[in-house]
Structures are given as structure tokens and as C-alpha cells.
Amino acid sequence: MHRKPMSRIQYDLFHSLNYMPITDIDGPLLPVVHDMSCLTNPDDHPSKRVRFFEAHLHRVSTAPAIHTVSQFSRDEIVRLIGVDPARVHVIPPGVDHQCLAAPLAGEGGPGHHCRASGAAGHPDLGVGAGNAAAARRSYWPSDQGMMAAAQREDTMAQDGLIALIAHDQKKPDMLAWARRHHGVLQRLPLVATGTTGSLLKADMPDLDILLMKSGPLGGDQQIGALIVEGRIALLVFLVDPLSPHPHDVDVKALTRLAVVYDVPMACNLATADRLVVGL
Ligand SMILES: O=C(CO)COP(=O)(O)O
Structure with missing residues (x-):
């Protein structure tokens, strides 16, 4: 099947999935940024990915709007790139309603990860921003990178x-x-x-x-x-x-x-x- 190269298509808006801001398209870009872990935890990623992310960051920071998946990620994008919060829109990914209904802290099980992405300050989950670092700690108990990031944030807050x-x-x-x-x-x-x-x-x-x-x-x-x-x-x-x-x-x-x-x-x-x- 012959496909026209993306760069030659005229877009009204390009909704770029999964961190992939295509650099050579014309027209406005709406990048999706799930998280900023390439910057906060570069050791958890292949260096090629980190370099790619850093090299394309300016495309994200200059986009007219940014789509992200949780309030926590939104706060990080605003903090790390310094963009106007009004330009960063949270659209949570599909979440099983059972995940939302389960208790919040300390347990694993099926709801574990899907709640984690929205837990930090998501109003539907009843977790206030002030509890965000504590919530993150209880969600990724085995993830040293996340723990370190949460601890760094706690220190910064103090x-x-x-x-x-x-x-x-x-x-x-x-x-x-x-x-x-x-x-x-x-x-x-x-x-x-x-x-x-x-x-x-x-x-x-x-x-x-x-x-x-x-x-x-x-x-x-x-x-x-x-x-x-x-x-x-x-x-x-x-x-x-x-x-x-x-x-x-x-x-x-x-x-x-x-x-x-x-x-x-x-x-x-x-x-x-x-x-x-x-x-
Ligand atoms: O001399 C400086 C650092 O050694 C800077 O001091 P000032 O900012 O007061 O000029």
C-alpha cells in the first residue's frame, strides 16, 4: 500500500500520540505527553530515548496545547517546561471504574497502575495535591526511581x-x-x-x-x-x-x-x- 509521507500531508491539527512530535509537519501540533520521566528519571530510560525527548522538548513547549493523562503529569509539565498551565489539558486514559472504587493507598492488585496515573490530585479520586507525594510512594513501592523522585520533591517542598x-x-x-x-x-x-x-x-x-x-x-x-x-x-x-x-x-x-x-x-x-x- 502506498502511503503519502506524513510531512507532505496538509494538517488542520496533528494530534501526535505518545511523545512523538513529528518535526517536519506544517500546521499546529497537539502533542500527547504521558509523563516527564525522561527528564526526572533519565536513568530509567535508554539514553537514545532521553536524547530524543530532550531534542523535541521545544516542540512540546511551543505547541498551542498539550494533552496529558493525569493531574500529576500536568503539574510536572508546567513545572519542568514552564508552560502556561492553561495550555496543558488532562484527558485521563480509559480507566476501569473498579479501579476508581477500590481503596486508595498501600495495596496492589488489578487497579494498582491505572489508579496511579491519575491519583496525584485527580479530583474524582479524592486525593488532594498535598498528598500527591505520599500517594505516589504507596503506588510504586518497588520502583526506586519513582521513590527517589518523590523524595526529591518532598525535599524541594520543605x-x-x-x-x-x-x-x-x-x-x-x-x-x-x-x-x-x-x-x-x-x-x-x-x-x-x-x-x-x-x-x-x-x-x-x-x-x-x-x-x-x-x-x-x-x-x-x-x-x-x-x-x-x-x-x-x-x-x-x-x-x-x-x-x-x-x-x-x-x-x-x-x-x-x-x-x-x-x-x-x-x-x-x-x-x-x-x-x-x-x-
Ligand atoms: O560577588 C559576588 C559573589 O562572589 C556576587 O555578589 P553580589 O551579587 O552582591 O554582587
């Missing part, structure tokens, strides 16, 4: 500050980076050294930034102390390697603590762009 610091020559880069990832940053608690934070706040007043002292007056050390207390989820420190700094010892102390406490740390834009995807 505090999970994103620390932002830029040396003077790098402040324009920091502003450009924050504008680029504004959708993600506006949902997260931020902390910044004095001047970096003030500039960010002036440019994007909706950001929730805890301001420390200016770097040379001890701001780096204050952020170092937050690392020691386990309150920093990510450190973005855009370092200027070409200028001398009077407080160089503080800078070294801060980066050392990030290493000691295994805090994800980006010292340049390329790394910062990649790490923000995991937030």
Missing part, C-alpha cells in the same frame, strides 16, 4: 532554595538566563547575593527572592551556611574567571561547600541551562 549569584561581569548573563527560565524560576523559592538578587528583582518583580548581603560583604558565606543546613537545592554561580575579586576566599569556600554537600552547581551558562531542566 525548602529547596535555588541560589543565584553572579560576579559583576556575569550579571547580564544571569539576567538573560533568568528571563529565559522565568517560567520555572517564578514557581521556586530563590535566594541570591545582594546585588545579583536586587537586579533580578528589579527586572522580574514576581520572583520570590530572599536577599543576602552583597558577595564582598559576606553574601557568599551566608549562602554557604544555607548549604550546610541542607536548604539549597541548586547553586547557580556565574563566575568571572578573568577578574580579581577581593573576597576570593569566600568564593572558594562557597564552591567547596557545594562540593562537600553534593549540591548541584552551575558555574557557567551551559551548565545552568541544563540543570534548570531538572527543577
Whole structure:
């Protein structure tokens, strides 16, 4: 049977199934994204799939609408890609009504998986968003990847500050980076050294930034102390390697603590762009 290549067909709307945004079609795309596990749990997938997913993410983020299958996935899509929640539509897949009727937590059996995809905050299931992490834990008791993701989220919920610091020559880069990832940053608690934070706040007043002292007056050390207390989820420190700094010892102390406490740390834009995807 002869089939016309998809790219040559004129579509009014292309409803792309199962993560597969066809890149060379004309017309609007409605991608279906079941979950974001390629980003949250890349180790659970073949690397080829992860690379494919990352390479096509921009087609998803720029689509006029996104179809997903559960409130949990919708929250992840909004959080990770930073799209307007109004563009992400939950259409649950077919679910056996017996699954919905069964008790929620702790048991396996036939309803186990189909309830799992909708359980996190789905109103029909009576599970509030606040219980989402606990619900996920009870649904995938043997899935270490999911457990780790749920634990990471719990930690983020407790505090999970994103620390932002830029040396003077790098402040324009920091502003450009924050504008680029504004959708993600506006949902997260931020902390910044004095001047970096003030500039960010002036440019994007909706950001929730805890301001420390200016770097040379001890701001780096204050952020170092937050690392020691386990309150920093990510450190973005855009370092200027070409200028001398009077407080160089503080800078070294801060980066050392990030290493000691295994805090994800980006010292340049390329790394910062990649790490923000995991937030
Ligand atoms: O000097 C800095 C980091 O070492 C940055 O501090 P400011 O954001 O206060 O300029």
C-alpha cells in the first residue's frame, strides 16, 4: 500500500500520540505527553530515548496545547517546561471504574497502575495535591526511581532554595538566563547575593527572592551556611574567571561547600541551562 509521507500531508491539527512530535509537519501540533520521566528519571530510560525527548522538548513547549493523562503529569509539565498551565489539558486514559472504587493507598492488585496515573490530585479520586507525594510512594513501592523522585520533591517542598549569584561581569548573563527560565524560576523559592538578587528583582518583580548581603560583604558565606543546613537545592554561580575579586576566599569556600554537600552547581551558562531542566 502506498502511503503519502506524513510531512507532505496538509494538517488542520496533528494530534501526535505518545511523545512523538513529528518535526517536519506544517500546521499546529497537539502533542500527547504521558509523563516527564525522561527528564526526572533519565536513568530509567535508554539514553537514545532521553536524547530524543530532550531534542523535541521545544516542540512540546511551543505547541498551542498539550494533552496529558493525569493531574500529576500536568503539574510536572508546567513545572519542568514552564508552560502556561492553561495550555496543558488532562484527558485521563480509559480507566476501569473498579479501579476508581477500590481503596486508595498501600495495596496492589488489578487497579494498582491505572489508579496511579491519575491519583496525584485527580479530583474524582479524592486525593488532594498535598498528598500527591505520599500517594505516589504507596503506588510504586518497588520502583526506586519513582521513590527517589518523590523524595526529591518532598525535599524541594520543605525548602529547596535555588541560589543565584553572579560576579559583576556575569550579571547580564544571569539576567538573560533568568528571563529565559522565568517560567520555572517564578514557581521556586530563590535566594541570591545582594546585588545579583536586587537586579533580578528589579527586572522580574514576581520572583520570590530572599536577599543576602552583597558577595564582598559576606553574601557568599551566608549562602554557604544555607548549604550546610541542607536548604539549597541548586547553586547557580556565574563566575568571572578573568577578574580579581577581593573576597576570593569566600568564593572558594562557597564552591567547596557545594562540593562537600553534593549540591548541584552551575558555574557557567551551559551548565545552568541544563540543570534548570531538572527543577
Ligand atoms: O560577588 C559576588 C559573589 O562572589 C556576587 O555578589 P553580589 O551579587 O552582591 O554582587
